[in-house]
Amino acid sequence: MNWKRILQIARWEFTQKAKAKSFIISLILTPVMMLLFGLLPSMLADKGKSSTKVIGLVDSTGTVMAPLSQRLKLDTLPNGQPAFVLQSYPTASTPIDSAIAAADRAILAETMEGAVVIRDSAGTVVASYRSTNPSNISLVSSFQRRIEKILNTERMIAAGIDTAAWSRANQPLEMETVKVTEKGGEKSEGFLQTFFAAYIGIILFMILVLTTGQSLVRSLVEEKSNRIMELLVSSGTPQELMWGKLLGLSALGATQVVAWVIIGMAAVGYFAVVISPDILTSFPLILLYLLLGYAFYASLFIGIGSLVTTEQESQVITGYLTMVLVAPMAFAFVVMQDPDSFSVAALSYVPLLTPTLMMIRLVTKMPSPAEIAGTIAVMVAAISVVIWASGKIFRTAILMYGKRPTFREVLWWLREA
Amino acid sequence: MIHAEGLHKQFATIHAVNGVTIQAQPGEIFGLLGPNGAGKSTTIRMITNIIRPDSGTISYSGVPFSDSIRSSIGYLAEERGLYQKSRILETILHFAGLRGMSPKTAHRHATDWLGRFELAGSESRRVEELSKGNQQKVQLIIALIHQPQYIILDEPSSGLDPVNQELLRAILDQLRDEGRTILYSTHQMEQAERLCNRIVLINKGEVMLAGTVQQVKEEHGGNNVAMEFEGDGRFLRQLPMVMEANIYPNGAELALQPNATLNDLLPHISQQLRITRIERVRPSLNSIFINTVRRTTGEAITTTNPTP
Numbered sequence: 001m002n003w004k005r006i007l008q009i010a011r012w013e014f015t016q017k018a019k020a021k022s023f024i025i026s027l028i029l030t031p032v033m034m035l036l037f038g039l040l041p042s043m044l045a046d047k048g049k050s051s052t053k054v055i056g057l058v059d060s061t062g063t064v065m066a067p068l069s070q071r072l073k074l075d076t077l078p079n080g081q082p083a084f085v086l087q088s089y090p091t092a093s094t095p096i097d098s099a100i101a102a103a104d105r106a107i108l109a110e111t112m113e114g115a116v117v118i119r120d121s122a123g124t125v126v127a128s129y130r131s132t133n134p135s136n137i138s139l140v141s142s143f144q145r146r147i148e149k150i151l152n153t154e155r156m157i158a159a160g161i162d163t164a165a166w167s168r169a170n171q172p173l174e175m176e177t178v179k180v181t182e183k184g185g186e187k188s189e190g191f192l193q194t195f196f197a198a199y200i201g202i203i204l205f206m207i208l209v210l211t212t213g214q215s216l217v218r219s220l221v222e223e224k225s226n227r228i229m230e231l232l233v234s235s236g237t238p239q240e241l242m243w244g245k246l247l248g249l250s251a252l253g254a255t256q257v258v259a260w261v262i263i264g265m266a267a268v269g270y271f272a273v274v275i276s277p278d279i280l281t282s283f284p285l286i287l288l289y290l291l292l293g294y295a296f297y298a299s300l301f302i303g304i305g306s307l308v309t310t311e312q313e314s315q316v317i318t319g320y321l322t323m324v325l326v327a328p329m330a331f332a333f334v335v336m337q338d339p340d341s342f343s344v345a346a347l348s349y350v351p352l353l354t355p356t357l358m359m360i361r362l363v364t365k366m367p368s369p370a371e372i373a374g375t376i377a378v379m380v381a382a383i384s385v386v387i388w389a390s391g392k393i394f395r396t397a398i399l400m401y402g403k404r405p406t407f408r409e410v411l412w413w414l415r416e417a
Numbered sequence: 418m419i420h421a422e423g424l425h426k427q428f429a430t431i432h433a434v435n436g437v438t439i440q441a442q443p444g445e446i447f448g449l450l451g452p453n454g455a456g457k458s459t460t461i462r463m464i465t466n467i468i469r470p471d472s473g474t475i476s477y478s479g480v481p482f483s484d485s486i487r488s489s490i491g492y493l494a495e496e497r498g499l500y501q502k503s504r505i506l507e508t509i510l511h512f513a514g515l516r517g518m519s520p521k522t523a524h525r526h527a528t529d530w531l532g533r534f535e536l537a538g539s540e541s542r543r544v545e546e547l548s549k550g551n552q553q554k555v556q557l558i559i560a561l562i563h564q565p566q567y568i569i570l571d572e573p574s575s576g577l578d579p580v581n582q583e584l585l586r587a588i589l590d591q592l593r594d595e596g597r598t599i600l601y602s603t604h605q606m607e608q609a610e611r612l613c614n615r616i617v618l619i620n621k622g623e624v625m626l627a628g629t630v631q632q633v634k635e636e637h638g639g640n641n642v643a644m645e646f647e648g649d650g651r652f653l654r655q656l657p658m659v660m661e662a663n664i665y666p667n668g669a670e671l672a673l674q675p676n677a678t679l680n681d682l683l684p685h686i687s688q689q690l691r692i693t694r695i696e697r698v699r700p701s702l703n704s705i706f707i708n709t710v711r712r713t714t715g716e717a718i719t720t721t722n723p724t725p
Contacts, residue, residue: 002484010515016503228496231559234465234492235515399467 001243005236005312009244014252017215031263051079055143056103056115058089060096061125064118067150070091075142087112099337100130116143123149199332202359203258204297205290209297213321216245216298217305217314220398224309229398236393247299282362285372289362292379293355297325303390306397307405328356339365348375351382356367389414419444419598421464424473425457426622433459434470435622441600441615443566447594448613448630449602450702456622457602458495461571465492466602477567488516489716491565495572497556499544505531506540509558516563523562530558534584535580550577557585561592563615568592568599574608586612606703618706625709630702637705640673642682643698646690656685661708670704 017023059065075083087106089099096119103115107130114131127147129140158162223229232241260405308314328335328347335344339361348357348367354375361367382412396413397405405413419441426434434456441447451457463470467483477486499508506527513523531537534554544552553576561568574582575661589612593599603609609616609628618626618633624632645668653669654662658677663670673682679697686692700708 004517005515012511014437020502028496135635222500226501227494228497228500230462230467230494230496230557231512232499233467234494235487235512264693 006244010248013248055111058117061120213301291356299386306394425471446599446612448516448609448616451619489566491560493560493567493570501545512559571602610702642671644695645693648690
């Protein structure tokens with residue numbers, strides 16, 4: 001193999017694809033879209049809280065008004081103004097239905113956001129929320145909780161129960177999680193954060209594998225359908241072509257992922273908090289599995305991709321490989337709950353699943369050294385087999401135009417030469 | 418010298434190449450002729466080390482194929498294309514780089530060649546903006562830019578207009594005079610006749626004829642008559658003194674029985690055809706090609722007459 005030619009091919013693949021408009025668009029547009037989807041809803045939600053809302057209160061029990069307005073004083077907007085102001089519609093002198101009608105008029109005139117109606121019928125209290133927009137769930141549930149507490153306290157007082165003793169007896173319990181490690185039981189508040197950092201890492205790994213895999217398959221299809229293959233394999237060996245492509249397009253995929261991470265970190269800012277010391281200890285192993293997984297999938301993509309002759313076929317193929325790649329994410333939470341179970345341990349030895357499963361396991365509970373060594377050995381063996389087979393298939397398949405080889409033909413190529 | 422000896426290649430059930438031997442000398446254009454599907458491209462792919470022969474040997478000036486020989490071969494494949502979105506100059510430089518040329522030298526040579534092929538000024542245009550013929554010129558530049566000692570061209574003139582075919586011919590003549598070894602594959606006999614010193618004609622993977630163009634013509638130079646006429650000449654094939662007949666709309670080339678003369682022929686044809694020209698000739702490569710192929714195939718192939 002001639003390294004100069006491999007590098008020449010790698011450089012060509014990288015620069016030609018990097019100059020394409022689609023690459024530049026995806027480099028910028030993808031993080032922008034992600035940020036928009038991630039930040040827009042919370043930005044919109046905050047926007048809704050920017051002004052004080054007037055809420056009407058029609059209370060036939062007559063006990064809620066004072067304690068509720070007391071509690072609402074604690075709920076303020078970012079500018080210090082109260083979030084809600086109560087407008088009472090007394091029911092002592094007027095029938096409750098005309099009080100409700102008065103509140104409805106104010107709601108329709110848009111001077112009031114909504115109104116809470118509390119009726120006491122034979123000891124059972126029924127509450128309702130009336131508004132032009134009754135689907136404001138967070139508002140409804142916060143009023144529900146507050147009024148429920150007020151009424152409970154009223155009833156306890158009426159029944160002669162000591163409310164202070166009651167709330168002591170009803171103290172909520174906080175449960176913190178502590179991860180026990182070799183270095184002694186440390187309180188690790190950041191465990192979930194660590195886990196999600198790993199989760200994001202795995203997702204980035206998948207994006208890297210998929211974008212590179214797709215561009216590998218697409219460039220092979222292009223060279224086949226444009227009849228460039230013969231020129232290429234007369235200028236260098238198929239192996240050089242394969243390695244050059246792998247190198248160039250991997251660099252391209254890595255550039256993309258790194259750019260996204262930088263844009264993401266710059267935009268979100270708090271990323272640094274998430275990286276706890278926990279993830280740093282298992283980081284070399286995570287990186288190793290990441291590289292092994294990448295090598296495995298990329299060589300799989302290039303072998304299968306060289307069999308493909310049209311863009312449609314390439315989409316079907318990459319679609320199935322994507323499903324296999326993403327599958328372990330579906331049971332990531334099962335793995336997290338029971339990382340030692342036999343099925344998880346057994347699946348960790350399936351090369352298609354090894355990298356993802358082991359990365360999840362590394363951050364939840366460190367697998368035994370024997371398992372780590374075993375899975376790495378399996379991965380290395382699987383990669384060698386896939387590279388060997390892909391190389392053989394690649395060498396013959398790239399010169400086949402129009403006709404897709406049969407499964408039997410592919411087996412023949414593997415046996416021959 | 419490109420020397421391929423006794424090449425064999427079998428694909429599944431087809432014996433694509435069966436004992437083909439080629440010996441192209443420096444300073445000559447060697448013609449590899451044959452109808453479509455004869456095994457020309459498979460032979461060339463073996464010579465360029467793209468596929469491996471089942472048996473047979475290939476050597477370049479006595480040395481087997483190696484990595485250093487790879488960069489002294491200039492190859493234009495029959496199945497050829499370029500990256501459509503890439504720019505012309507960068508495409509040429511990429512392939513020159515693969516052949517080990519430094520960017521600076523490659524740039525100088527590329528500018529030269531683009532000028533020679535009347536493509537100066539198109540350096541930064543995209544390949545897809547060029548006509549098919551012009552794309553083919555770029556492919557020829559890619560095949561020739563690294564000044565290869567061995568030049569292997571598979572159907573190089575298909576897709577070129579007559580002006581550019583002439584340009585290609587002039588360039589090939591010059592390369593031959595510089596002492597390069599040129600292997601030229603085609604099914605267009607008129608071209609081969611004008612261009613090649615020696616030829617080998619293959620059909621169904623086997624060598625049918627081999628030698629210099631003169632030798633082949635002498636060996637097969639029977640008693641031939643070329644004529645031009647107005648009228649329907651199909652009856653000529655049935656005449657007793659005619660062995661072979663290639664009949665065109667306004668003319669024919671006939672191979673007569675060894676002892677037959679023009680005088681024997683004339684009474685049979687003067688009634689039915691208005692003859693404008695008739696003469697005894699040596700057979701064209703084209704009619705040798707057609708007759709040889711027809712004899713071995715055992716079927717009429719008059720419909721595949723190559724047009725000049």
